[in-house]
Amino acid sequence: MIDDDALLFKDEAPEPGESRADGSIPQDRWKILIVDDEVDVHSVTTYMIKDMEYHNKKFEFLHAYSGQEARQILAGHHDIAVVLLDVVMETDDSGLQLVRYIREVLNNHTVRIVLRTGQPGKAPPAKVILEYDINDYREKTELTLERMLVTVISALRSYNFIVTLENNRKGLRKIIDASGDIFERQSLEKLGSGVLDQLTSILQLHEDALYSHSSGLAVSKIQGQSVVLAATGKFSQYVDQPIGEVKIALMRGALDQARSCPHGFYCESGKCAWYFKSQTGSENFLYFEIAKELDEDDRDLLELFFTNVSLAFDNLFLNRGIEESQKEIIYHMAEAMECRSDETGSHVRRVAEYVRLLALKYGLSEEEAEMFKLASTLHDLGKIGVPDAVLNKPGPLTPEEYQIIQAHVRQGHELLTNSGSPVIRTAARIILEHHERWDGRGYPRGLNGDEIHISSRIVSVADVFDALSNRRIYREAWSWEDVLTYFREQRGKHFDPRLVDILLASQEEFRRVWLQYSEVTGALSGVSSDMV
Known part of the structure; x- marks a missing residue:
């Protein structure tokens, strides 16, 4: 017994x-x-x-x-x-x-x-x-x-x-955390780490294990190569590196053997490797070390476990590809719209970078910052309904023309307000509110202070900052000092005072963003020399 x-x-x-x-x-x-x-x-x-x-x-x-x-x-x-x-x-x-x-x-x-x-x-x-x-x-x-x-x-x-159950619980918690938010930058890595922890716990393996995945999709980190997405123990140093750069001969030999073995599983002298090619064409490897002989139940568990893990990674890569495609479509739509107003298409990209910078320094999470960044690119979507003669008028607007311009926020909001996408709903709110003012003298609803959503307050600062620091059809770009002086004067009037303080304290970072996109697009014409 x-x-x-x-x-x-x-x-x-x-x-x-x-x-x-x-x-x-x-x-x-x-x-x-x-x-x-x-x-x-x-x-x-x-x-x-x-x-x-x-x-x-x-x-x-x-x-x-x-x-x-x-x-x-x-x-x-x-x-x-x-x-x-x-x-x-x-x-x-x-x-x-x-x-x-x-x-x-x-x-x-x-x-x-x-x-x-x-x-x-x-x-x-x-x-x-x-x-x-x-x-x-x-x-x-x-x-x-x-x-x-x-x-x-x-x-x-x-x-x-009891210890095994507790280790399993920790591994499952990592998996749940990783799958909770698609915008989390390290979600794939956290998922990989969680499944490795769970596997080593269930089979009572050594802590050293490695998982690599090559999806064959454009969204993989190094297209066409198998990249280490998750690792534990002594292999942790190889995360994000191509599997070919892992300088451990025994491990690489085990992986090579697994390719030609039945069911893709190889285990000898405590060195085990599993190779699996999914239906999407992705190649997957798992390597681990053991101090005991695997029985039939262990092997069955491994086969089921690794097959499901591979499919899970495939789904995550597919979702990431869809997400990146959606972002590109939104950016291109926003840039195409900006071209109507004789303004550089890089306006939306600069504003997006300013928004992300302000959001993070305001204390918002990485996920919220990415959400606001993407949504901000559509802040002037309503201009699609403004006549070219008004949109591109080089001189002052008449009261009637100004009313037409003001109407663009409601028109853009109505285009997006019924969407089921969180990003698009955020964009709809930004479109409606980004011309409101901290003192309540903005439009269309005269909101003031915290009545204006933080996303809209952030976009307001970023949009005006970019508008003043770049040439428009009706004026030249302001000097850098003039732009900062304007924000000092409008602190607590037009803009959230806390956001103005962040802008002033981080002006060098904003300057780097401005230079990066202005140089690429040739938007420097007419800009005062002290801007650079």
Whole structure:
């Protein structure tokens, strides 16, 4: 019965308490804490089970001779698997008080506690098992070699099961976090890391594992090459690198073997690799190291697991490709619209970069900043309904023409307001509100202060900043200092004062964006020399 759980006895085993030169305990050991005020109990216990192994891991014993000593040891070792605990030590209930300390103060519900007593009358079993969170109760006189083995192995089996469940929960949490938001830049990497954690936990593998994926789609990081998307342990340094640059011959050899093996699985001398080519043509590799033989159940689990993971990555790459295509379509639409007004098409790209910069410095998340950046490109969509004669008039507008210009915000809003896309709905709100003013003197609704959504307040600053710092058909570009002076004057009037402060404090970053797009498009004509 015990053999089924890989319990082995060795003729030559290290003495109890063996540790590294620095005093630390090797990680591949089961830590067992013996708490008893009788020295002989410590000696007999370690002698009985010192040569035992469970799941190819040896035992390491920690010793405490009072409840207080045990508390100190427990505070410094958070991975103790089993506590063999005496009830009566410095007081009649020292052991029971330690149980409460472990469960309630340390909040440790993982360690398995085996209560042992030589005075059962001091702690009646029926009372103790109901009132205290212990996992076994034994009288010292009944713990023969065979019973001791059964008790310890049962405790270790329970501990190992609990730890495995907790590791699985952490892996699943990473997967859930990764899939929560399509705009999260590292979503693919986080998903890969999560599935690797889960796999190594389920199969009790070494922590070193690597997953690579080559989708064959344009959205892959290096088209046509297999790129490491996720890795753990010693392979972490290779994330985002082509698999061919991983300078580990044994790993690369295992991957080559997996290509030609049945079902794409190769495992020899603890080096395992899985190769899978999906229906979309993507090539997928998984490499990991193990310290045990894989049984048929393990292999079945691996096949199901890796096949589903590969399909999940395919879907994520496809979604990313669709997202990038949608962004490009929106940008091109916005630029084409800007061309009607004799303004450079880079206006929308500069505004988008300013918006992202302001949003991040305002304290918004990366996801919100990306959302506002993309939505901002459509802020003047309503101009599509403004006649060219009004839109491109070089002189002052008449009151009637100004009303036509003002109407563009409602027209653009009506075009997008019924969309089900979060980005398009955000764009519709920006179109409607980006000409409102902080002091309430804007249009179309005369909103003021926080009544104006933060996305619209940000776009207002970015749009006016770009409009003033670049040439328009009716005027030349303002100098850099004149633009900044205008924003100082309009702080708390036209613009959110906090956003103006961010602009003034970050003017060098705004200048770099302006230079980047102005130089590319040749938009420098007519710009004052002190702008550059």
